[in-house]
Amino acid sequence: MNRNIIYISDFFVEHVLGGGELNDHELIQMLQQKKKNVEKIQSHLVDLEYLKRQKNTFFLISNFCNLKQSSKEWLIDNGNYLIYEHDHKYLVSRNPAAYKNFKAPISDIRNYSFYKNATKIICQSKFHEDIVQKNLNLDNILNVGGNLWSVETLDKLRQFNKKEKQQKCSILNSNIFHKNTHGASSYCKKNNLEYDLISNSSHHDFLDQLSNNRIFVFIPKTPETLSRVVVEARMMGMSVRTNDLVGASHEPWFKLKGDALVDYMLNLRKKILNVILDVTQAPENKNHKEISIISTFHDGEEFLPGFLQNIIEQTVFDRCELILIDSASKNREKEIVQEYVNKHDNIFYYRIDDLLHPTPCLNLAIQKSSGKYITFGLIDDRKKKNCLETLLNGIKEHDVDLVYGNVAQTSIKNQKFEENDLKTLFEHSKYDFSKENMVKCLPGPMPLWRRSIHEKCGFFDENKLNYADDWEMWLRSVSYGCKFKKIDDIVGIYLEGGRSQQNNVKQRQEEAKLFFKYGQTFGKNYDLYKSYFQQFI
Numbered sequence: 235m236n237r238n239i240i241y242i243s244d245f246f247v248e249h250v251l252g253g254g255e256l257n258d259h260e261l262i263q264m265l266q267q268k269k270k271n272v273e274k275i276q277s278h279l280v281d282l283e284y285l286k287r288q289k290n291t292f293f294l295i296s297n298f299c300n301l302k303q304s305s306k307e308w309l310i311d312n313g314n315y316l317i318y319e320h321d322h323k324y325l326v327s328r329n330p331a332a333y334k335n336f337k338a339p340i341s342d343i344r345n346y347s348f349y350k351n352a353t354k355i356i357c358q359s360k361f362h363e364d365i366v367q368k369n370l371n372l373d374n375i376l377n378v379g380g381n382l383w384s385v386e387t388l389d390k391l392r393q394f395n396k397k398e399k400q401q402k403c404s405i406l407n408s409n410i411f412h413k414n415t416h417g418a419s420s421y422c423k424k425n426n427l428e429y430d431l432i433s434n435s436s437h438h439d440f441l442d443q444l445s446n447n448r449i450f451v452f453i454p455k456t457p458e459t460l461s462r463v464v465v466e467a468r469m470m471g472m473s474v475r476t477n478d479l480v481g482a483s484h485e486p487w488f489k490l491k492g493d494a495l496v497d498y499m500l501n502l503r504k505k506i507l508n509v510i511l512d513v514t515q516a517p518e519n520k521n522h523k524e525i526s527i528i529s530t531f532h533d534g535e536e537f538l539p540g541f542l543q544n545i546i547e548q549t550v551f552d553r554c555e556l557i558l559i560d561s562a563s564k565n566r567e568k569e570i571v572q573e574y575v576n577k578h579d580n581i582f583y584y585r586i587d588d589l590l591h592p593t594p595c596l597n598l599a600i601q602k603s604s605g606k607y608i609t610f611g612l613i614d615d616r617k618k619k620n621c622l623e624t625l626l627n628g629i630k631e632h633d634v635d636l637v638y639g640n641v642a643q644t645s646i647k648n649q650k651f652e653e654n655d656l657k658t659l660f661e662h663s664k665y666d667f668s669k670e671n672m673v674k675c676l677p678g679p680m681p682l683w684r685r686s687i688h689e690k691c692g693f694f695d696e697n698k699l700n701y702a703d704d705w706e707m708w709l710r711s712v713s714y715g716c717k718f719k720k721i722d723d724i725v726g727i728y729l730e731g732g733r734s735q736q737n738n739v740k741q742r743q744e745e746a747k748l749f750f751k752y753g754q755t756f757g758k759n760y761d762l763y764k765s766y767f768q769q770f771i
Contacts, residue, residue, distance in 0.1 A: 237290050237291055237292040237314075237514060237515075238271045238273070238288070238290060238291045238292070239265060239270055239271065239272045239273070239291070239292050239293075239294055239514060240272075240273045240274075240275060240288065240291055240292075240293050240294070241258065241262055241272055241273070241274045241275070241293075241294045241296070242275055242276075242277050242280055242293060242294070242295045242296065242298065242301065243255070243258055243274075243276065243277060243295070243296035243297050243298070244276065244277050244278070244296075244297040244298065244299050244300045244301075245276065245297065246258065246259065246274055246276070247259040249276075251435065251437060253320075253381070253460075253461075253462035253463065254296060254297055254320035254321075256383075256437065256462065257318075257320075257381050257382045257462070258296050258318065260382040260383060260384050260503075261294075261318075261382055261506075261507070261510065262274065263384065264382070264503065264507050265507070265510070265511075268507070268511065270514075276300070277297070277298050277299070277300040277301040277305075278300040278301075278302075280301060280302065280305045281302060281304070281305060282304055282305065282308055285305060285308050285309070285312075285313070286308075288313075291313070291314075292314050292315065292316070292514040293309060293313050293314070293315035293316070294315070294316055294318060294510070294514075295309075295315050295316065295317050295318065295352075296318045296320060297320055297321070297323070298317075298323065299323065303686055303689065303690060306345070306348050306686075306689065307606070307685075307686055309348070309351075310347055310348060310351045310522075311520070311522060311606060312520065314353055314516070314518050314520075315352055315353065316352055316353050316354050316355075316356060316510070316513050316514070317348075317349060317352045317354075317355045317356065318356045319355055319356060319357055319358075319362070319366065319459065320358075320459060321459060322365070322366075322456075322457070323344070323345055324343055324344055324345050324346065324349055324366070324369060324370055325338050325342055325343065325344065325369065326338075326342045326343075326344050326692065327342065328456075329412070329455075329456040329457075330365050330369070330456065330457050331455060331456045331457060331479065335368075336365045336368060336369075336457065337368050337369060338369055339695070339696070339697045340594075340597050340692070340693040340694075340695075340696055340697075341692040341693055341694065341695040341696070341697070341710075342692055343369060343370070343692055343693060344689060344690070344692060345689050346370065346601065346688060346689065346693070347604075347685055347688070347689055348689060349370055349372060349374075350370070350372055350374070350601070351604075352374060353374065353513050353516050354374050354375075354376050354513045355370075355372070355374055355375045355376065356376055356378055356509075356510075357375060357376065357377045357378070357459065358377070358378060358379070358380065358381060358459045358460040358481060359377065359379065359380075359459060359460050359481030359482060359484055359485055360377055360379070360481075360484055360485065361457065361459075361480075361481040361483075361484040361485075362377065362457070362459040362460065362481045363375055363376075363377035365457055371601075376509070378502075378505070378506045378509055379485055379487075379502070380460065380465075380485070380487075380498075380499060380502045380506065381460050381462050381465065381499075382502075382503060382506060383499055383503075385500070385503075387437070387438070387441075388469075388496050388499060388500055390438055390441060391441065391466060391469040391470055391496055392469075392493055392496050394441055394442060394445035394470040394471075395445070395469065395470050395471040395492045395493060395496070396471075397445055397446070397470075399445070399446065399447055399448045399471070399472070400446055400447050400448065401428075401447075401448055402427070402428040402429060402430060402446075402447040402448065402449070403422050403427050403428065403429035403430070403447055403448075403449040403450070403451045403475075404429065404430055404432050404443070404444045404445075404446070404447040404449070404450050404451070404467070404472070405418045405419060405422065405429050405430070405431050405432065405450075405451050405452075406418070406431075406432060406433075406452060406463060407431035407432055407433035408433070411455065412454055412455040412456040413452075413454060413455075414453050414454055414455045415431070417453040417455070418451040418452060418453050419431075421451055421453060421475065422451060427449070427451075429447075429451065430443070430446070430447060432444050441466060441470065444463075444466070444467065444470070444472075445467075445470040445471075445472065447472070448472060448473060449472060449473045449474070449475060450463075450464065450467035450472045450473070450474050450475070451474075451475045451476075452464055452467075452474065452475075452476045452480070453475075453476060453477050454476075454477070454479050454480065455479075456479065457479045457481070458479055458480045458481050458482075459481050460480075460481040460482050461476075461480045461481060461482050461483075464476060464480050464482050464483070465482050465495070465499070468482075468488070468490070468491050468492075468495050469491075469492065469495045469496050469499065470492075471491060471492040522604045522605060522606065523553060523554055523555040523580060523604065523605050524550075524553040524554070524605055524606055524607060524626070525550065525553060525554040525555070525605045525606075525607045525608070525609060525622055525626065525682070526554070526555050526557060526599075526600075526603030526604065526605030526607070526608045526609070526685075527545060527554055527555070527556045527557065527608075527609055527610075527611040527622075528557050528559075528596060528599035528600060528603060528608060528609070528610060528611060529541075529556065529557065529558050529559070529599070529610070529611035529612070529613060530558075530559040530560075530561060530592050530595035530596055530598075530599060531558075531559075531560060531561070531563065531567070531613050532560075532561045532562060532563055532589060533563050533564060533565060533567070534560075534563060534567055534613045535563070535565040535566050535567055535570065536647065536648075537613040537614045537647070537648065538567060538570045538571065538613060539570060540616070540648040540650075541611070541613040541614070541616075542570070542571070542574045542581075544616050544617055544650075544651075545611060545617075546574070546578060547619055548617065548619060548620075548621065548622050548623070549619055549620045549622070549623045550622050550623045550626060551580075551622075552580075553626075554580060554605070554622065555580045555581075555582065555603060555604065555605060556578075556580065556581045556582065556611060557582050557584070557599045557602050557603045558571055558581070558582065558583045558584065558599075558611075559584050559586065559595040559596075559598055559599045559602075560583065560584065560585040560586070561586055561588070561589055561590045561592075561595050562585075562586065562587055562588060562589040562590075563585075568583070568585060571583045582602065584598070584599075584602060586598075591696070591700060592703075593694050593695070593696040593699060593700070593703045594696045596694050596703070597693045597694055597696055600685075600688060600693060603685075605685065606684065606685055607626065607629065607682055607683065607684060607685065608682070608683055608684075608685055609622065609625065609680065609681065609682045609683070610679060610680060610681070612679050614647065614729040615641075615679055615680070615726055615727065615728050615729055616648075616649065616650060616651045616726060616727050617651065617680065617725065617726040618651045618724065618725050618726055619651070621639070621680065621725040621726050622682065624639060624721060624723055624725055625637050625638070625639060625680075625681075625682035625721065625725065626682065628682075628719065628721045629682055629683075629684070629719075632719045634717040634718060634719040635683060635684050635686070635687055635711065635716040635717050635718065636677060636681050636682070636683035636684070636687065636708070636711070636716065636717075636718045636719070637681065637682050637683075637718070637719045637720070637721055638676065638677040638678055638680060638681040638682070638718070638719075638720060638721065638725075639663075639680065639720070639721040639722075639723050639724065639725030639726075640659060640660075640663040640720075640721075640722065640723060640724045640725065641659070641660040641662075641663050641678050641679060641680055641724065641725065641726050641727065641728045642654055642656045642657070642658060642659055642660065642663075642724055642726070642727045642728070643658045643659065643660050643727065643728050643729075643730055644658075644727045644728070644729055644730065645729075645730050645731075646729075647729065649727065649729075651726060651727055654727045656724050656727075659724075660678055660679070660728045661674070662674045662675060662676050662677075662678045663678065663724075666720060667718050667719065667720040669712055669755050669756070669757065670755075670756055670757040670758060670759045671759070672708065672709060672712055672752075672755055672756065673749070673756045673759045673760075673762075673763050675702070675704060675705035675708065676708070676718070676720070677704070677708055677718065678728070679726070679728050680725055680726045680728075681708075683711075687711050687716055690711075690714055690716070691707075691710050691711045691714045691716065692710070693707075694706075694707050695707070699744060700740070700741075700744065701740070701741040701744050701745070702741070702744050702745050702748055705745070705748060706748050709748065709752045709755060712755060713752065713755060739770070742770040743770045743771070745767065745770070746767040746768070746770040746771050747771075749763065749764075749767040750767065750771070
């Protein structure tokens, strides 16, 4: 399959002379030498009209900070693409060093679905791959174990390797904080080492100056996926003083130096190119449902039969997938679910052996799902047969990030929607939507939201919250500028006594912390509710 290739990046070498841009430039040259039709476009110029014009196209995506969310969503749904990962755009901080063992809490993960739906995520060192895997836990991550240099640059590095070198240190003179020029300078001063600060707009001139000295000192503050300049220093025969944040230093080939390392990188060019070519020829594999219904339970035998029947009777069930997370249930849950799984290929059942709190189970369900829209499937609640259809039409019509409808209450277990008199509304259904009214968790038990909320705002917070995880998620989303809309229709019934109604002190303390954290959201309601929440602090 011979596809056109579009290379998307924030910048190319004609804009910024960085390591990622140099690697991308060489890959483009190598693809063109293989007679591939490669078009470059900066990420901020990519919009839906541009993407819809592309036919028989594979997208190579490098740095994508300026790529519109709508474009990422289109690529997730329609495009075959590879992410050539140069840093850590799956983290809100972009810095794994900010977290213990480089593992961020899941609420700090961003762009998860964009990474998940890539044909491959290309990493540049085992160190890099391990960090990405630790945070995303995906099966499409691939380490190519190096970077790309042009044959001309590799020849230059051979020449610079043979230069007579001074007994001094070279330091990268960078104004980028995490490159830590100050730290490298302090190291040299502390150890009475003479040093030169090296910077030049021309890459070859930079290498020429760098190679004048015997030692390269580089002490970054954040994990380097590879650190191209460190590898260049080694190829030029220099010793390197660095820390354990440099990806290259974890590779088995890092013990090589001079011409031996140049030869290695020369051979690696062919291997990396073949990997990319294989990926671009991979068959398309897009089979996403429109709505993901996420459901988690422990010992849910009493509710599962009625719940499952209620879900398959939804008017748009054929456009849905049901993701079920069973957290160590002890009864007939698996047997009950399996009967439905055997009949419906859009029901997916995952059992975990550990008894987990609902929040990590919700996050796991989201990670397992693929729909453009997501909704809760709480097994003790019941939806009106056109509930999901109503919410789906609403979220499209109003072009918002989340919609929700009114919900009635019941005290009768397994009561069908049609059997309820619909006279008693769930408390939060009594309020119109506004930021001020988000002092209540307005979306309630049956919202429908765009997956893109999690791409922009992260997942449910499973580290700090045990009761108010949904309220915090929606408050965080509103604070990020997400738009919510209430549909003025009763879409389901809610069984009284859920965990949001447990009314224990720990729950109220948790809610109070959230109230004061997001206090500016509530406007005039802040003063109205302040004394109530203050009593729990």
